[in-house]
Amino acid sequence: MKPSETVLEIDLKALEHNYRYLASKVDDNVKKLAVIKAFAYGSDSVALAKKLESLGVDYFAVAYTQEGIDLRNGGITQPILVLHPQSTHFQEIIDQCLTPSIYSEFVLNHFIASAEANQQKNYPIHLKLNTGLNRLGFDPKEVPMIVEKLKQTSSIKVDGIFSHFAASEDVKEKEFTHHQMDTFKKVSDQLIENLGYRPLRHLCNTSGILNYPEAHLDMVRTGIGLYGYGNSKEVDQQLIPIGTLKTIISQIHNIKKGESVGYNRMFNASKDTKTATLPLGHADGINRIYGKQNTNVSIHGNLAPIIGNVCMDMIMVDITGIDCEEGDEVILFGKDKSAEVFAHNAGTISYELITSISQRVKRKIIP
Incomplete structure (x- = not known):
């Protein structure tokens, strides 16, 4: 579902x-x-x-x-x-x-x-x-x-x-x-x-x-x-991350070459680009360090980089070449896409990422 x-x-x-x-x-x-x-x-x-x-x-x-x-x-x-x-x-x-x-x-x-x-x-x-x-x-x-x-x-x-x-x-x-x-x-x-x-x-x-x-x-x-994190790749293989952060695609945009995306026009399209806007941002714990293509999310198993500046309540990702539509599931981190990797790509650690997830994000307990 x-x-x-x-x-x-x-x-x-x-x-x-x-x-x-x-x-x-x-x-x-x-x-x-x-x-x-x-x-x-x-x-x-x-x-x-x-x-x-x-x-x-x-x-x-x-x-x-x-x-x-x-x-x-x-x-x-x-x-x-x-x-x-x-x-x-x-x-x-x-x-x-x-x-x-x-x-x-x-x-x-x-x-x-x-x-x-x-x-x-x-x-x-x-x-x-x-x-x-x-x-x-x-x-x-x-x-x-x-x-x-x-x-x-x-x-x-x-x-x-x-x-x-x-x-x-x-x-x-x-x-x-x-x-x-x-x-x-x-x-x-x-x-x-x-x-x-x-x-x-x-x-x-x-x-x-x-x-x-x-x-x-x-x-x-x-x-x-x-x-689910052990401070080393070897130990991480023996552990299972308990948290999976999921969201959805709110809207898809077709950006023409030369157009920009987001605050301060921080992303400028060097070619025709397809983007998706997601309903979470730095108020939810996805801080600005993750923007500007420093890390990525997963959509149907494909990696989509976060582009431009992270907004308070939204992030934009590059979905060029990814078969997806509005309402589709997006995974930021979880069992198959580690929070350690998501964080490391942006120069931080899993501790900071997982403890930053805002209390306004709904928690769902899987027994």
Whole structure:
């Protein structure tokens, strides 16, 4: 059946395939955390979380507090780690039984105050260590401070200790990745010795799961791999993209040699050209970088380059020589036409493309 509008189809069977593939790479006793921030990388966070919960995922992670609240409101009961919480949301975190990542002295002080004000006992937190990514996390030299503050309160308890690889997908950065592993082990061992108990330790992202089995520890985290992309062509062959972005041809134009198409006349026909206008644009996440023939769409298996400037609500493609008509299906990316290829052709990455798909694009869940 032809689509009648722009739609992002989300295949839950593909999600299951990807999860089982990644889970097969770790021991049974290693817990699995699914990263479903940014609307589950541009798809549907609640629908995916429900499916993953049914598959046995132990933990979820989101970036911001509201994302965790949305999951709770959607019926998700597993632990949810908030990776980048802000102190203004600590009351909501406690009310919704979310687990905050504590990454600085400022955040630690404010969360202890919130937990104590709410008369909490052993409220679970995860400590984020900075081992070289230099984005968020405690410096290893801050361990004595962390330990001292934890000893002064019974309101919180460390449920996990974690860090984040900077380049686990890059074979040229193995030495740096091993340095991060060594730093994490040393600092987390120091924390555990002072705590007197052993929290969960987790370090691996998707590429870490695949490339550094010695770093699987107590739990692994996977984000992009769940959605069908593995940061390498070899791994991509083992995964299935869960999202297919489809639209239709709104109108066909016959452009004569010398005529132009779109804003600023950015495309000028060097010969008689046939074009199709599609009902999506940069307001839908197909940004201006994809215009000017930087990438293409698929119509009946034929590639049609995006021409001229991408508009807010429309793009134009060159369909010269393609047998098609108004109302026909157009695929921007999916199982047979990877978002990684679509993005790479325009000089970006699949992460940016799939997480940019606007919420005004209809989501269709394929069970």
